[in-house]
Amino acid sequence: MFEDSAFDNERRDFVLGLRCISCGRELAAGPGVYTCPACGPKEGILDVIYDYERIKRTVSREQVTGSTDYSLFRYLPFLPVRPDTPRPHLRVGWTPLYRPIGLARQLGISRIYVKDDGQNPTASLKDRASVIAVIKAVEERMTTVACSSTGNAASSLAGNAAAMGLRTFIFVPGRAPQGKIAQLLIFGANVISVQGSYSDAFRLSSEAIERWGWYNRNAAINPYLVEGKKTVALEIAEQLGWEVPDWVVVSVGDGCTIAGIWKGFCDLYRVGWIDRLPKLLGVQSTGCSPLADAFRENRPWCPAEENTLADSIAVGVPRNPEKALRAVRESGGKMVAVPDEEILAAMRLLGRSSGIFAEPAGAAGLAGLRSLLEKGEIGREEKVVVVVTGNGLKDVKNAIAAAGEPIKVEPSLDRLFDELTRRKLV
Amino acid sequence: MFEDSAFDNERRDFVLGLRCISCGRELAAGPGVYTCPACGPKEGILDVIYDYERIKRTVSREQVTGSTDYSLFRYLPFLPVRPDTPRPHLRVGWTPLYRPIGLARQLGISRIYVKDDGQNPTASLKDRASVIAVIKAVEERMTTVACSSTGNAASSLAGNAAAMGLRTFIFVPGRAPQGKIAQLLIFGANVISVQGSYSDAFRLSSEAIERWGWYNRNAAINPYLVEGKKTVALEIAEQLGWEVPDWVVVSVGDGCTIAGIWKGFCDLYRVGWIDRLPKLLGVQSTGCSPLADAFRENRPWCPAEENTLADSIAVGVPRNPEKALRAVRESGGKMVAVPDEEILAAMRLLGRSSGIFAEPAGAAGLAGLRSLLEKGEIGREEKVVVVVTGNGLKDVKNAIAAAGEPIKVEPSLDRLFDELTRRKLV
CATH class of the missing domain: 3.40.50.1100 (Rossmann fold)
Structure with a gap:
C-alpha cells in the first residue's frame, strides 16, 4: 500500500523518539531503551512519539481504507516498526466489529457494537502487542x-x-x-x-x-507493546467509517490496553482522520479494582487484593496505572467495578444474544456498560463499542460456572415431551 | 458487490435444483426437500445444481476479488441462499492462508500453505456449514x-x-x-x-x-451444508491468486468436508475461473479409517471401530461416504490413515514451526502429508495446501498429551543456570 509513497522508499518508520510520561524527557529510540533512565523502570514509562506532520503529508485515510492488508499492518505508518523488517505470517488484528441486534434489544440501546478480539490468532487482544514485540526483537537482532x-x-x-x-x-x-x-x-x-x-x-x-x-516482553516496561494494542482503536474508527463512537468500553488490568486504545484515537485525531475523541469506560471486577477505586475517589491508586475469577484482569499491582487513569480522565470517561456474578451474567448475555464466546475479562466490559446503562450514566441513544479482549475457550472452567446445566432426559420421546413441556420450551 | 448486476435485481439465487447422487434424479429445491424420495435418506443424498452459465454471464472473478465482504458471502453466487435473506453478523470464512517458512523447512517442501479454519467464529470449519443452515432455516420460516x-x-x-x-x-x-x-x-x-x-x-x-x-441440521441429510463447506476451496483458490495447488490435504470423518472442498473447486472450474483441479489427500486415523481402508483396497466401505483421540474424525459410520470417496477418486488423489502418535506429533510440529494451534483432527491432515512426503508419494516440489479444520483450544486435554512437560526449577538463578545448561538451552 505504501509502495509508491515516500514512506516506503525511505524504508523507515515515522517514529521521532520516546518521551517519558513522568518527567517529559525525550529520548532517541534504539536498542535497549525501554524506560526513562532518570525516573527509573517503574515511573519512567516511555511513550512513542511519531512525526504526525509527515504521516499527514505522505499517507491518506483513503490509502488505508483501500488497503488489502487485512491485519493490523494496514496501519504501518502508526507503528514503530520499519516497513522492511520481516513479520510473522499470523493474521493479527482486523478482527470483526459486530452490531448484534439481539444484544441491542436486550440492553435497550440502539447503537451497540462489539469488537471481538478473541478472533486473533492465539485468541486474545494480546497478539497485537506480541506481534510488535517479536518484530522489535528482530530489529534489535535478538x-x-x-x-x-x-x-x-x-x-x-x-x-x-x-x-x-x-x-x-x-x-x-x-x-x-x-x-x-x-x-x-x-x-x-x-x-x-x-x-x-x-x-x-x-x-x-x-x-x-x-x-x-534476552528481549524483554514484560508489558509496560516495553514501550512498543502499547503501540500494537492501539491498533484496536484504529480498526474501530475505520470499521465505523471514521465516525467516532460516544463510548469505547474495555476491561482494565495492568492498564496497558485502555492506554493503548486512547493512544490510537489520539493518533488519528492528531492527523485529522477523525474529528473528535470518544469517552472511555474502563471496567474492573469489584474483587480487584485498584484503578476503578482510585478513579472514583480521585486519589492515587494503591495495591489491591486479587480476588476475581476474571484472571486476565486480576492485577492488584497494575504496571501501567498512570497511563490508564490519565487516558480515562482525558477522555472525559469513567471507570467502574462490577461483581464477578455480573461478569458471568455478561458472558451469558453475550453468548446468547450474539453468538460471541468471551472469557470473563473479555465480558467484563459489557458488564460495566450494563451497570452504567441501568444507572442512567450512559444514555441509551449513545453509540457504544464494547471490546471483547479474549476468547472464552481459554477458560472453560468459568464458562461452565456461567453457563448453567443441560436438560437431562432418558432416551424416550415421551420423557422428552414431558421435560420440554414442563419447561415451557414446546 | 452484486448491487448493479442482474443477480441482485432479481433477488434470487443461482440454484437450478437438486440432483440425487445415487439415481441422478432431479428435484426442485424447496422447503422440506432434503433427500431423494426414491433412494431414501441414506443413499439419496442430494447435490445442489447451479446455473453455471448464468453465473459466468453475470459475475466476474474480478468482481469477487474486489469485494470488501471478507466472509464466505463474497461467494454469494455460489451459495444456495437468496441475497436478501438476513444473515448472522458473525464473520464466517475468509480465514487466513499462511505460508509458514519454518514448516516448509521442517518438511523439506518449498511450497506449503496452511489454511487455518480454526480462526472461524466458533473456532472450526463447521461454521461454514452452520451459517448456511441457519439462513436456510430462516428462508423456510423456521x-x-x-x-x-x-x-x-x-x-x-x-x-x-x-x-x-x-x-x-x-x-x-x-x-x-x-x-x-x-x-x-x-x-x-x-x-x-x-x-x-x-x-x-x-x-x-x-x-x-x-x-x-424443527429445522434439521444433521449433516449429510441436509444438502445445503456441504455448500457452505465448499467455500474453503473458493478461498484457497482466490488467496493463491486463482492458481490451483497440486494437492489439498484435509482430515476425513463423515466425508462432508472433503466432498465440499471438491465441489468448490469443481464449481470454479465449471465457470472457468480456474484452469485445472487439485488432487485431494484425505486423512484418517488408523484408529478409525473406514474410508481410507475402502479407498486403499478399492472396495465398498464398511463400519469401523472409533478408536482415536481425534474426536472430530472418530466416525465409524460416515454419513457421506460415497461423496467423499468419489471426490478423492475423481481428483486422482489419495487417502491415508496415520496413527494417533503421528497426529500428536503433527500438532507439535504445526505449533512450534508456525504458531498455529490445531485440535487433533485439525492436525491430522498434516500428519498424512508428512507420511506421504516420506514415502515419496507426494513430491517435494509440489504445491500443497493443508486445511486445519479446528482450533486446539477446543481440546486442551489432547494438547497436553501432545505438548510435553515444562521445565521445573526452584526460584534461583543458579538453579535455572544449571537446568538450562544441562538441557543445552543456553
Missing part, C-alpha cells in the same frame, strides 16, 4: 524473547515467536493452570515452571533476562 | 434448528443460531465432555443430555425433529 505470565501475554508471545522462528522463555508460577501451559508448550516455548509464587516467577525472569540478554 | 452432536457441528450451530436469533435444540450423549457442553450453553442452546449412547441421542433427535417440525 533471537530469544522472554516474559513472565501465565496468561494471554504468554500464549500470544509464544505463538508469534514460533511463527517468526524466535526462541522464547516463559516463566510461569508453579500453580499455573494446565490448559495455559499446554498452549505455551504446543508453540514450542521453553516453559520454566518456577516452584513459587508469581512474584518469584517475575523476579527470576528479570534476572534471567539480564543474565542472558 | 425459528428452531436442531441437531445431535457433541462436537464442532453443535457449537457452530449454537453460535450462528444465537447470532441469528433462532432457538436451538442440541442432543448430546450423556458422556459428552463438559467443555463442549459449556460452549453450547453459553450460546443459549437448549442442550438435551440424553442418558444413553450417541446412537440414542441421534435417534431421539430425529424423533423430536419429526415431532416438532
Whole structure:
C-alpha cells in the first residue's frame, strides 16, 4: 500500500523518539531503551512519539481504507516498526466489529457494537502487542524473547515467536493452570515452571533476562507493546467509517490496553482522520479494582487484593496505572467495578444474544456498560463499542460456572415431551 | 458487490435444483426437500445444481476479488441462499492462508500453505456449514434448528443460531465432555443430555425433529451444508491468486468436508475461473479409517471401530461416504490413515514451526502429508495446501498429551543456570 509513497522508499518508520510520561524527557529510540533512565523502570514509562506532520503529508485515510492488508499492518505508518523488517505470517488484528441486534434489544440501546478480539490468532487482544514485540526483537537482532505470565501475554508471545522462528522463555508460577501451559508448550516455548509464587516467577525472569540478554516482553516496561494494542482503536474508527463512537468500553488490568486504545484515537485525531475523541469506560471486577477505586475517589491508586475469577484482569499491582487513569480522565470517561456474578451474567448475555464466546475479562466490559446503562450514566441513544479482549475457550472452567446445566432426559420421546413441556420450551 | 448486476435485481439465487447422487434424479429445491424420495435418506443424498452459465454471464472473478465482504458471502453466487435473506453478523470464512517458512523447512517442501479454519467464529470449519443452515432455516420460516452432536457441528450451530436469533435444540450423549457442553450453553442452546449412547441421542433427535417440525441440521441429510463447506476451496483458490495447488490435504470423518472442498473447486472450474483441479489427500486415523481402508483396497466401505483421540474424525459410520470417496477418486488423489502418535506429533510440529494451534483432527491432515512426503508419494516440489479444520483450544486435554512437560526449577538463578545448561538451552 505504501509502495509508491515516500514512506516506503525511505524504508523507515515515522517514529521521532520516546518521551517519558513522568518527567517529559525525550529520548532517541534504539536498542535497549525501554524506560526513562532518570525516573527509573517503574515511573519512567516511555511513550512513542511519531512525526504526525509527515504521516499527514505522505499517507491518506483513503490509502488505508483501500488497503488489502487485512491485519493490523494496514496501519504501518502508526507503528514503530520499519516497513522492511520481516513479520510473522499470523493474521493479527482486523478482527470483526459486530452490531448484534439481539444484544441491542436486550440492553435497550440502539447503537451497540462489539469488537471481538478473541478472533486473533492465539485468541486474545494480546497478539497485537506480541506481534510488535517479536518484530522489535528482530530489529534489535535478538533471537530469544522472554516474559513472565501465565496468561494471554504468554500464549500470544509464544505463538508469534514460533511463527517468526524466535526462541522464547516463559516463566510461569508453579500453580499455573494446565490448559495455559499446554498452549505455551504446543508453540514450542521453553516453559520454566518456577516452584513459587508469581512474584518469584517475575523476579527470576528479570534476572534471567539480564543474565542472558534476552528481549524483554514484560508489558509496560516495553514501550512498543502499547503501540500494537492501539491498533484496536484504529480498526474501530475505520470499521465505523471514521465516525467516532460516544463510548469505547474495555476491561482494565495492568492498564496497558485502555492506554493503548486512547493512544490510537489520539493518533488519528492528531492527523485529522477523525474529528473528535470518544469517552472511555474502563471496567474492573469489584474483587480487584485498584484503578476503578482510585478513579472514583480521585486519589492515587494503591495495591489491591486479587480476588476475581476474571484472571486476565486480576492485577492488584497494575504496571501501567498512570497511563490508564490519565487516558480515562482525558477522555472525559469513567471507570467502574462490577461483581464477578455480573461478569458471568455478561458472558451469558453475550453468548446468547450474539453468538460471541468471551472469557470473563473479555465480558467484563459489557458488564460495566450494563451497570452504567441501568444507572442512567450512559444514555441509551449513545453509540457504544464494547471490546471483547479474549476468547472464552481459554477458560472453560468459568464458562461452565456461567453457563448453567443441560436438560437431562432418558432416551424416550415421551420423557422428552414431558421435560420440554414442563419447561415451557414446546 | 452484486448491487448493479442482474443477480441482485432479481433477488434470487443461482440454484437450478437438486440432483440425487445415487439415481441422478432431479428435484426442485424447496422447503422440506432434503433427500431423494426414491433412494431414501441414506443413499439419496442430494447435490445442489447451479446455473453455471448464468453465473459466468453475470459475475466476474474480478468482481469477487474486489469485494470488501471478507466472509464466505463474497461467494454469494455460489451459495444456495437468496441475497436478501438476513444473515448472522458473525464473520464466517475468509480465514487466513499462511505460508509458514519454518514448516516448509521442517518438511523439506518449498511450497506449503496452511489454511487455518480454526480462526472461524466458533473456532472450526463447521461454521461454514452452520451459517448456511441457519439462513436456510430462516428462508423456510423456521425459528428452531436442531441437531445431535457433541462436537464442532453443535457449537457452530449454537453460535450462528444465537447470532441469528433462532432457538436451538442440541442432543448430546450423556458422556459428552463438559467443555463442549459449556460452549453450547453459553450460546443459549437448549442442550438435551440424553442418558444413553450417541446412537440414542441421534435417534431421539430425529424423533423430536419429526415431532416438532424443527429445522434439521444433521449433516449429510441436509444438502445445503456441504455448500457452505465448499467455500474453503473458493478461498484457497482466490488467496493463491486463482492458481490451483497440486494437492489439498484435509482430515476425513463423515466425508462432508472433503466432498465440499471438491465441489468448490469443481464449481470454479465449471465457470472457468480456474484452469485445472487439485488432487485431494484425505486423512484418517488408523484408529478409525473406514474410508481410507475402502479407498486403499478399492472396495465398498464398511463400519469401523472409533478408536482415536481425534474426536472430530472418530466416525465409524460416515454419513457421506460415497461423496467423499468419489471426490478423492475423481481428483486422482489419495487417502491415508496415520496413527494417533503421528497426529500428536503433527500438532507439535504445526505449533512450534508456525504458531498455529490445531485440535487433533485439525492436525491430522498434516500428519498424512508428512507420511506421504516420506514415502515419496507426494513430491517435494509440489504445491500443497493443508486445511486445519479446528482450533486446539477446543481440546486442551489432547494438547497436553501432545505438548510435553515444562521445565521445573526452584526460584534461583543458579538453579535455572544449571537446568538450562544441562538441557543445552543456553
